[in-house]
Amino acid sequence: MSNYVLVVYRHVVAFAVIAPFALKVRPKMTLPIFIKLVALSLLEPVIDQNLYFLGMKYTTATFAAAMTNILPALTFVMACILRLEKLRFKSIRSQAKVFGTIATVAGAMVITLVKGPIIELIWTKGKTNHEQQSGGIDLQHSIKGAIMITIGCFSWACFMVLQAITLKTYPAELSLTAWICLLGSMEGTIVALVMERGKATIWSLNWDVKLLAALYSGIICSGLAYYIQGVVMKDRGPVFVTAFSPLCMVIVAVMGSFILAEQLYFGRVLGAIIIVAGLYLVVWGKSKDHEFPIPSSKEQTAPDKQITQAGSSRTEKINHEAVTLDVSGGDVVTTDGQLDKPRNPTNV
Structure with a gap:
């Protein structure tokens, strides 16, 4: 199946599953929010997923x-x-987040550039894997694939940050997910028609693994994933959500080794260890931020402003002298209780 067609079917399935639950809570739609939704549906469902595949x-x-x-x-x-x-x-905790982020990038670079010896496993001996069928993956293809995936990850990161910003003005995770899937399927259809023009047979579906891939990726990887990460993101932020993405590598490595008979290299294992260490530092720093939030500069200056305002108002109360006029007797009574006799007017 074409990756462009898979992206379209994936989000059509996700929209069909999420839309009935999104009808209950629908905040008011405005033009700025709709523009953000269009950008969200373009960043992850179209750009990221197609480049990733x-x-x-x-x-x-x-x-x-x-x-x-x-x-x-x-x-x-x-x-x-x-x-x-x-x-x-x-x-x-801030240093832990910074060093953890650097370690994550370093681990990804190790996995990309360092290959090392093959780690022989029992279930991969004597089996033909994807690399052997293609005659091995050379450095040129690895670099080309790495560039595509990197651009896709950058688009994915933009999607995460923009989703966190959008949730502040459109706080409805289910409705937001439905909009992203609907607009993503429409935009993906345009891209698929352009990239796969003249190939009508690629849109056909049968009762096979292709249909299963569209259903599973649509329901789990798009529908539930967008919704769950939106719920968590409202409380912990986008950094905390993306910190758990390295777990995908562990799951894929195990399943790829069992199902696809992919070989494990020492460089990938070493890079994975570095990534897990960096992940731990980031999660630890974020957990401390959640327990003891760092006050912003405005929050720090607020008490000083209150003290200054209180002092100035107290000074005004002390210096201010209220005057009460006794109209009947012509006397002037001040706030200190003293009686001030008016002066006699001068005869002209």
């Missing part, structure tokens, strides 16, 4: 899953630039 064709499933581990680093940098993530370089 193309990059996986040039490499392997394990390699593609390993490259997505740069997602937490990209999201972290973008969140800091947009001030969605607070940093204090003198704080240990």
Whole structure:
């Protein structure tokens, strides 16, 4: 199945499953929100997924899953630039998040560039895998696939940050998911018609693994994934959500080794260890941020402003002298209780 067609069917299925549940809560739609929805549906459902599938064709499933581990680093940098993530370089938790992000990127680079010896496993001996069928994956194809996956991850990080921003003005996870899937399927259809023009047979579906892939990826990977990450993102932010993406690599490596008979290399194992260590640092730092939030500069200056305002108002009360006129007697009574006799007018 064409990857462009798979993306379309995937989000059609996701919209069909999520839409009935999204009818209950529908906030008011405005033009700025709709523009954000269009951008969201273009970033992840169209750009990221198509580039990810193309990059996986040039490499392997394990390699593609390993490259997505740069997602937490990209999201972290973008969140800091947009001030969605607070940093204090003198704080240990902030240092843990920074070093964890660097370790994640370093681990992804190790997986990409370092191959090393093959780790022989019992279930991969004597089996023909994807790399052997294609005559081995050369460095040129690996670099091309890595570039595609990296661009896709950057688009994915933009999607995460923009989703967190959109949820502040459109706080309905189910409705947001339905809109993303609907618009993503429409935009993906346009891309598929352009890229696969003249190939009408690619749109056909049968009762086989292709249909299962469209159903599973639509319901689980798009529908439930968008909704769950939106719920968690409202409370913990986009950095916390993307910090768990390296777990995908572990699952894919195990399943790829069992099902596709893919070989494991020492470089990938070493890079995975570095990535897991960086992931632990990021999660630890984020957990401390959730327990003890870092106050913003506005929150820090607020008490000082209150003290200044209280002092100035107290001074005004002390210096201010209320005057009460006794109209009947012509006397003037001040706030200190003294009686001030008016002066006699001068005769002219």
